Amino acid sequence: MNDRTVHAVDADHAIRLCSVSRRYGSGDSAVTALDEVSLAFPRGTFTAVMGPSGSGKSSLLQCAAGLDRPTSGAVVVGGTDLTRLSERRLTLLRRERVGFVFQAFNLLPSLTAAQNVALPLRLAGRRPSRARVREALAQVGLADRARHRPAELSGGQQQRVALARALITRPEILFGDEPTGALDTRTGREVLALLRAMVDDAGQTVVMVTHDPVAASYADRVVFLVDGRVNGELTAAGADAIATHMTHLETAPC
Incomplete structure (x- = not known):
């Protein structure tokens, strides 16, 4: 693959994982969390x-987001x-081009919603404008x-603040680690509808x-991992089809 082809591929994809492996420990006690995983995530x-x-879900997210380094392989974000x-x-790339939303909202209790949203820019040494913070909260x-x-907000509202905080830097890609795991069903x-709208209306990845x-x-699609390897995917699938696929994975013989 020549340079022109590589740039064309990266123009179409926000992130690519190329033969990524992640092993922890060494010798007989070594654990392989990811095993030669190759995936592309279109913009x-x-x-x-x-x-x-x-299965390696958390390791995949951590390596893809630059929170952990793979043992081998490459993780390419926007050509980098x-x-x-x-x-x-x-660290600079994560601050400027990657957003994170976790199950725990991780808001600072002493700060207002606006101050929590502005925090990533302040940590990067930039002074966020009030208009930009308002725009993120309005989004x-x-x-x-x-x-x-935070104490004056519901759980769903706190997660929305966390989303606004992740979006304030206008990241190329937004990672969510069980972002609705601490919320009730309706919230x-x-x-999730908000995340879907961000993709459909704002082109967020x-x-x-x-x-x-x-x-x-x-x-849009669901990627399945088993024992650190990609084990199929579904596109535009409903909850029942996804649940059935998961059941087959969990009951399949080792």
């Missing part, structure tokens, strides 16, 4: 990652190979909650790890 799409416990960056440059439907602290669906077939049904 402006919503991908869910599922699999049985211990993360595995070749120094720790300083990797998640919380323009009227800017001065509220979780509202957050979203990669979400989840165990919930209903949550995964909001995605």
Whole structure:
């Protein structure tokens, strides 16, 4: 593949994993969390990652997001190979081009919603404008909650603040690690609908790890992992089809 082809591929994809392996420990006690995983995530799409416990979902997300370094292989974000960056440059890339939303909202209780949203820019040494913070809060439907602290917000509203905080840097890709896991069913669906709208209306790229077939049904495709390897995928699938596929994976003989 020549340079022109590589650039064309990266123009179409927000992120690519190329033969990524992640091993922990050494010798007889070594554990392979990811085993030669190759995946591409097209720009402006919503991908869910599922699999049985211990399948490598969290390791995949951490390596893809630059939170952990693969043992071998390459992770390419917008044409930049993360595995070749120094720790300083990797930190800068995560701040500027990658967003994170976790099951725990991780908001600072002493700060208002607006101050929590502005925090990533402040940590990067930039002064966020009030207009930009308002825009991020409005994007998640919380323009009227800017001065509220986390204790004054519902769980769903706190997760929306966390989404706004992740979006304030206008990241190329947004990673979610069980982002609705701590929410009740109705509120979780509202957050998922918001993620879906971000993809459809704003062209955001979203990669979400989840165990919930209903949550995964909001995605364009669902990628399944088993024992650190890709084990098929479904496109535009409903919750029942996803649940059935997961059941087969979990009951399949080793």
